[in-house]
Amino acid sequence: MDEIVNKVANSSLEVFDLEDYFPDEHVVELDISQWLFEGFLLKEKDFREELKNFDWSAYQDKYVGITCSTDAVLPAWTFALVTVYLNSVALKVIQGNKEAITIAWYEEILSKIDYTPFKDKPVILKGCSNKPVPQEVYTLAIQKLMHHSKSIMFGEACSAVPLFKRK
Numbered sequence: 001m002d003e004i005v006n007k008v009a010n011s012s013l014e015v016f017d018l019e020d021y022f023p024d025e026h027v028v029e030l031d032i033s034q035w036l037f038e039g040f041l042l043k044e045k046d047f048r049e050e051l052k053n054f055d056w057s058a059y060q061d062k063y064v065g066i067t068c069s070t071d072a073v074l075p076a077w078t079f080a081l082v083t084v085y086l087n088s089v090a091l092k093v094i095q096g097n098k099e100a101i102t103i104a105w106y107e108e109i110l111s112k113i114d115y116t117p118f119k120d121k122p123v124i125l126k127g128c129s130n131k132p133v134p135q136e137v138y139t140l141a142i143q144k145l146m147h148h149s150k151s152i153m154f155g156e157a158c159s160a161v162p163l164f165k166r167k
Contacts, residue, residue, distance in 0.1 A: 013157065014118050014149075017126040018133045018141055021113075023105045026091075027063045029098040032082055033070045040072045051082065056089050064090045065101030099134050106137040115148040123149040124160050 033039045035050040064086055066079050079095040086093045094104055123145055125138060138154070145152050146164055153160035 012121050014121050014123045015126055015157075016118065016123050016141065016145060017129075018106070018137055019126070019129040019131050021106065021109045022129075022131045022133060023063065023102060024131075026061075027065070027098060027102050027105050028059065029065045029067055029101070030059070030082070030086070031067050031069045032078065033068050033072065036068075036070070036072055039070045042072065042074055042078060047078075048081070051085050054085070056085055059086055060089045062090050063092045063094075063101045063105045065094055065096045065098055067095075067097050099132075102132075103134050103136050103140075106134075106140060110137075110140050110144050113144070115144060118145060118148045120148075120150045122151045122153070124153050124155065124157060125163070127155040 035047050035054075037043050037046065066082050066086070068074060068078075083093045083095075092101070092104060092108070094101055096104075125141060125145065127138075142152060142163065149164070150166050151162070152164040153162050155161050
C-alpha cells in the first residue's frame with residue numbers, strides 16, 4: 001500500500017493569515033451618545049464638562065473609533081473635541097465604527113510586516129477566519145503581497161482560488 005504524502009506540507013507554499021494580526025483588545029469603539037442629553041441633544045457646556053471629567057484611561061494605547069449610536073444631529077466640531085481628549089492616551093483615533101478602526105489598524109500593521117519570507121514563493125491568502133477580519137483588509141494585504149510573491153491564491157490549500165501570478 002502506498003504511503004499518503006501531504007503535498008501541501010512538502011511544497012514551498014506559504015500561508016498569509018490575516019487572523020494572525022487581528023487586533024483583539026487593541027481596537028475599541030467609543031459611543032459619544034452617552035454624553036448627549038437623552039442621547040440626542042448636545043448641550044455644549046454639559047458636553048464639555050462630561051469630557052473634562054471622564055476617565056480616559058480605558059483608552060490607553062488603543063485604536064479608538066468614535067461613533068454616535070443615535071441619530072443625533074451634531075455640530076461639526078463634536079468628534080474633533082472628543083479627539084482632543086483621546087489623543088493624549090490613544091494610539092490612533094478616527095471617526096468611525098469598530099470595523100473602520102480595525103481597517104486602520106491593519107493598514108498600519110500591514111505596512112510594517114517583513115514580507116521577505118514570501119519572496120518569489122506561491123502564497124495563499126487565507127480566507128477562512130474565526131475572527132471578524134473586514135473584507136477591505138484582504139484588498140490591502142494582496143497589494144502588499146503582490147510586490148513579493150510569485151503567485152497568490154485565496155482560501156485554503158484544498159480549495160484555493162488563483163488571484164495573481166507574476167509574469
